[in-house]
Amino acid sequence: MYANNQFTTNLINSNSIEICDQFYEHIIISGSNPYDRGVSYGRQVKQKIIANIDYYKNCGIFDDWPAVRRYIDDHYVSALKQYYPSGLAEMEGIANGADCLVEDIIMLNARYDLSRWSRHLNLQKKQQQQQPQECTGAVCLSTATNDGDVLIGQNWDINRRIMVDNIAVLLEIYPDPDEGIAPFFMFTEAGQLGRSGMNANGLGLVAMGLFASDEQYDDNGAQYLPVTLLRRMFIEAPSFSVALKRVTWLPRHVAVNMLVATAEDEAINIELTATNVFISYPSIKTGIYTHSNHFKSKGYLCSSSGVKDINRFASSLFRDRQLEKELTKRWPNIDDQSFVDSFKNHLGYPDSLCLHVPNKGKERSSTSPNECTVANIVYNLTKRTVRLCKGSPCAGVYREYRFSKSITNN
Numbered sequence: 407m408y409a410n411n412q413f414t415t416n417l418i419n420s421n422s423i424e425i426c427d428q429f430y431e432h433i434i435i436s437g438s439n440p441y442d443r444g445v446s447y448g449r450q451v452k453q454k455i456i457a458n459i460d461y462y463k464n465c466g467i468f469d470d471w472p473a474v475r476r477y478i479d480d481h482y483v484s485a486l487k488q489y490y491p492s493g494l495a496e497m498e499g500i501a502n503g504a505d506c507l508v509e510d511i512i513m514l515n516a517r518y519d520l521s522r523w524s525r526h527l528n529l530q531k532k533q534q535q536q537q538p539q540e541c542t543g544a545v546c547l548s549t550a551t552n553d554g555d556v557l558i559g560q561n562w563d564i565n566r567r568i569m570v571d572n573i574a575v576l577l578e579i580y581p582d583p584d585e586g587i588a589p590f591f592m593f594t595e596a597g598q599l600g601r602s603g604m605n606a607n608g609l610g611l612v613a614m615g616l617f618a619s620d621e622q623y624d625d626n627g628a629q630y631l632p633v634t635l636l637r638r639m640f641i642e643a644p645s646f647s648v649a650l651k652r653v654t655w656l657p658r659h660v661a662v663n664m665l666v667a668t669a670e671d672e673a674i675n676i677e678l679t680a681t682n683v684f685i686s687y688p689s690i691k692t693g694i695y696t697h698s699n700h701f702k703s704k705g706y707l708c709s710s711s712g713v714k715d716i717n718r719f720a721s722s723l724f725r726d727r728q729l730e731k732e733l734t735k736r737w738p739n740i741d742d743q744s745f746v747d748s749f750k751n752h753l754g755y756p757d758s759l760c761l762h763v764p765n766k767g768k769e770r771s772s773t774s775p776n777e778c779t780v781a782n783i784v785y786n787l788t789k790r791t792v793r794l795c796k797g798s799p800c801a802g803v804y805r806e807y808r809f810s811k812s813i814t815n816n
């Protein structure tokens with residue numbers, strides 16, 4: 407029923423980059439400062455960035471664009487200047503390179519947070535708003551893998567237009583050595599600084615949507631960082647502890663789940679809300695951890711914080727368990743291939759771990775009929791490789807990427 411195409415891996419480097427619709431575009435960015443890197447990024451994928459801006463402005467998520475502009479100015483810009491000026495400079499460079507406004511680029515990088523704000527406004531007006539399915543992720547520490555590698559990855563589930571319009575981009579970034587930031591890969595939507603990633607020091611992160619009752623929508627000028635940028639700040643950090651401090655201490659106003667790991671053989675799941683942090687770990691014995699889009703940590707379940715999970719539960723309740731079951735079947739000999747195979751589970755099809763658009767006439771069988779798994783990405787933090795397929799892991803063709811420049815001095 408489901409075509410499991412032969413796993414295909416092509417090792418590529420900077421000299422053999424192709425732009426092919428079978429794969430997402432991979433671009434290499436270097437520059438003497440964040441602004442220049444942004445200009446390079448904006449120029450290389452200008453058409454994709456403009457298309458992505460047009461989509462979010464016109465797709466119906468935001469029905470009052472001037473209000474979105476005001477929200478960005480009132481709640482994000484000062485926080486960016488204070489906590490992440492290099493990120494703001496890079497976004498200004500992207501805007502220059504893509505010939506658009508910096509507010510448009512901030513909107514792209516805050517679209518997860520802004521969509522929650524918009525949903526909050528609509529609920530206040532008693533308007534229904536669809537709650538999307540959003541991703542399933544896993545990590546395997548050395549006790550779970552046959553080579554002792556640390557693997558982290560996810561199915562990225564979102565509106566299929568990301569795949570159909572070819573909007574995602576794999577960024578390979580080389581900051582100037584004076585910036586003190588190790589080279590890194592990030593996989594993202596065009597114009598964003600990053601959604602998941604791995605750096606040359608072996609830090610890795612994937613993320614999944616969460617909905618919590620303590621979302622903050624203070625109208626009195628409170629400053630927040632978009633949580634998507636916290637992911638990029640994690641990957642840019644000089645050490646695991648600094649990275650963890652960044653994502654748990656900086657101000658934000660919505661919830662997200664971050665699954666993070668280091669090639670030094672440790673992983674942590676962070677259920678991050680606007681006012682709380684709930685932590686869990688892979689078991690010492692199995693070294694496996696999975697997560698989808700609902701709170702499951704002991705920290706949350708035992709908490710007296712009063713924070714409530716406001717997800718309208720659906721497939722999230724089994725996707726993480728199915729992934730854990732698949733990985734456990736392959737334990738302790740998991741490798742890059744069998745890790746990927748674990749994401750092909752179709753229990754509950756089409757709202758399965760491997761998420762599909764329902765067949766014509768079967769739309770009622772899905773809670774999110776326009777969404778599908780638009781990519782599967784796996785970071786081998788030990789070998790510093792990225793394995794990426796466009797579309798669902800049951801049908802996509804994989805490519806493997808390595809840092810194309812020397813990273814020995816970082």
Ligand SMILES: [Zn+2]
Pocket residue numbers: 408750752760761762798799800801
């Ligand atoms: Zn599938």
